[in-house]
Amino acid sequence: xxxxxxxxMAAGDIADAAVRGRAMEGADIVFHLxxxxxxFAEQDYALSRRVNLDATLxxxxxxxxxxxxVYASSIAVFGAPLPAHxxxxxxxxxxxxxxxxxxxxxxxxxDFARRGAFExxxxxxxxxxARPRGAASTRxxxxxxxxxxxxRRETFTSPVSPLSTFWIMSVECCVDNLxxxxxxxxxxxxxxxxxxxxxxxxxxxxxxxxxxxxxxVDAASVSYAPDPETEAVFGGYPPLATPLAEKLGFRxxxxxxxxxxxxLATR
Amino acid sequence: xxxxxxxxMAAGDIADAAVRGRAMEGADIVFHLxxxxxxFAEQDYALSRRVNLDATLxxxxxxxxxxxxVYASSIAVFGAPLPAHxxxxxxxxxxxxxxxxxxxxxxxxxDFARRGAFExxxxxxxxxxARPRGAASTRxxxxxxxxxxxxRRETFTSPVSPLSTFWIMSVECCVDNLxxxxxxxxxxxxxxxxxxxxxxxxxxxxxxxxxxxxxxVDAASVSYAPDPETEAVFGGYPPLATPLAEKLGFRxxxxxxxxxxxxLATR
Numbered sequence: 001x002x003x004x005x006x007x008x009m010a011a012g013d014i015a016d017a018a019v020r021g022r023a024m025e026g027a028d029i030v031f032h033l034x035x036x037x038x039x040f041a042e043q044d045y046a047l048s049r050r051v052n053l054d055a056t057l058x059x060x061x062x063x064x065x066x067x068x069x070v071y072a073s074s075i076a077v078f079g080a081p082l083p084a085h086x087x088x089x090x091x092x093x094x095x096x097x098x099x100x101x102x103x104x105x106x107x108x109x110x111d112f113a114r115r116g117a118f119e120x121x122x123x124x125x126x127x128x129x130a131r132p133r134g135a136a137s138t139r140x141x142x143x144x145x146x147x148x149x150x151x152r153r154e155t156f157t158s159p160v161s162p163l164s165t166f167w168i169m170s171v172e173c174c175v176d177n178l179x180x181x182x183x184x185x186x187x188x189x190x191x192x193x194x195x196x197x198x199x200x201x202x203x204x205x206x207x208x209x210x211x212x213x214x215x216x217v218d219a220a221s222v223s224y225a226p227d228p229e230t231e232a233v234f235g236g237y238p239p240l241a242t243p244l245a246e247k248l249g250f251r252x253x254x255x256x257x258x259x260x261x262x263x264l265a266t267r
Numbered sequence: 268x269x270x271x272x273x274x275x276m277a278a279g280d281i282a283d284a285a286v287r288g289r290a291m292e293g294a295d296i297v298f299h300l301x302x303x304x305x306x307f308a309e310q311d312y313a314l315s316r317r318v319n320l321d322a323t324l325x326x327x328x329x330x331x332x333x334x335x336x337v338y339a340s341s342i343a344v345f346g347a348p349l350p351a352h353x354x355x356x357x358x359x360x361x362x363x364x365x366x367x368x369x370x371x372x373x374x375x376x377x378d379f380a381r382r383g384a385f386e387x388x389x390x391x392x393x394x395x396x397a398r399p400r401g402a403a404s405t406r407x408x409x410x411x412x413x414x415x416x417x418x419r420r421e422t423f424t425s426p427v428s429p430l431s432t433f434w435i436m437s438v439e440c441c442v443d444n445l446x447x448x449x450x451x452x453x454x455x456x457x458x459x460x461x462x463x464x465x466x467x468x469x470x471x472x473x474x475x476x477x478x479x480x481x482x483x484v485d486a487a488s489v490s491y492a493p494d495p496e497t498e499a500v501f502g503g504y505p506p507l508a509t510p511l512a513e514k515l516g517f518r519x520x521x522x523x524x525x526x527x528x529x530x531l532a533t534r
Contacts, residue, residue, distance in 0.1 A: 045328075049324070057316070061312075089358070091356070091358055093377075094374060094377070094378060095381060096378075097378060097382075100374050100375060100377070100378035103374050104371040104374050104375065107361060107367050107370050107371050107374075108367060108371065110360075110361070110367070111361060111364060111367035114362060115364075
């Protein structure tokens with residue numbers, strides 16, 4: 001990625017004002033994806049405060065009126081357990097430090113946008129697949145690992161039962177939505193809000209079937225050894241309705257097969 | 268107040284850790300009422316960030332597991348314009364820096380409480396009367412000034428029309444509710460939430476009539492010169508339902524006459 005001639009790397013600690021200054025120099029569109037992921041944040045409040053809250057607020061404070069900030073929030077803001085149905089009117093009830101800080105930044109973003117400090121839009125991302133293998137030992141890693149395993153015809157054991165459901169999106173589809181957010185004409189009414197992105201709701205059995213189909217392996221070769229804790233977190237994502245984002249042109253992958261095709265086309 | 272032998276004063280900047288340390292030393296119950304009020308916060312983001320957000324988070328971070336924090340939030344979190352009806356399910360949509368910071372602290376408080384860092388409860392206060400005369404030149408000062416004026420049989424001109432409505436509570440009733448919050452058994456389910464307090468919804472005409480009655484003056488002596496901006500903020504507070512707080516034993520003043528009696532009994 002660093003070799004793409006369109007990219008200028010400014011690697012460093014986002015909590016460092018000099019690093020943020022280098023990264024945002026001359027930028028009229030900022031995709032703010034940096035963050036300490038949920039499991040790590042839950043183990044280290046101070047780190048999450050520094051990165052997920054304070055550095056994000058500092059980034060907002062430094063942005064000028066000509067800037068548009070596309071802020072990556074998360075479906076984690078809805079907390080757990082989830083209600084029987086989630087839509088644009090479901091009140092966020094964060095149940096993780098990570099989620100609380102994401103929600104606090106959504107509110108801050110809306111307030112900066114209200115005051116015209118910059119144009120801002122927050123997108124609540126679902127589970128994004130596939131992350132690089134072994135990139136992060138998060139509880140949701142199995143959603144990526146099934147792609148890595150079946151593509152290599154390796155055995156795979158699911159830590160959730162076949163009927164477990166989750167909200168999921170391919171990296172490609174996620175990028176399309178981020179770019180759409182950057183280009184979208186934002187009316188005063190639409191600027192600032194946190195939008196839950198459309199996502200595919202799949203069961204583990206549906207995901208396994210689609211990945212197996214695409215990789216030409218037998219879905220029956222996947223075994224299941226549900227882990228109670230993983231099952232508790234990824235056992236039952238309810239139906240999700242996102243008319244607000246869809247009306248603005250944001251899209252899910254469409255079908256399980258489309259999602260799998262996009263994921264497998266990327267290395 | 269400083270002469271009450273039960274009180275120990277620790278005056279200073281709440282953003283100063285040493286001041287917070289002195290104020291909270293040995294405290295098992297903390298009523299956190301300190302803040303930069305809405306009009307001032309709107310004019311000075313950095314001040315609101317420092318006092319209303321950062322100092323509050325620092326206070327939360329320093330509190331021990333044996334502490335209960337009663338945090339004064341505000342009906343300002345609901346934003347403007349308000350929906351036609353507000354209840355415990357109405358989503359807060361802050362439209363002021365002050366309100367955004369209050370809402371962010373509500374979320375932080377709930378997260379600290381969820382983790383058992385301390386017991387926390389946030390109360391959303393309505394307009395509290397009467398503030399000391401000339402204490403703060405806020406837009407809502409007229410709600411206090413009418414008491415000061417009619418008690419002294421001075422003329423009073425209302426900056427809102429007779430049919431303007433607002434949510435209001437006497438200082439006495441507010442204190443009762445704060446103390447109730449400090450003593451309330453908090454289940455795991457009840458800890459952390461932000462509760463909108465029951466409040467009286469009165470029109471200016473109703474308030475004028477009750478204050479005039481109690482002071483023995485003619486309500487017709489009050490004149491009206493509605494100011495469009497004040498009217499826009501205090502013109503139309505809709506009906507308010509707060510079953511969650513009422514079920515937990517929080518109370519409004521009951522009637523306009525009760526509210527006025529309590530206010531006039533205090534100097």
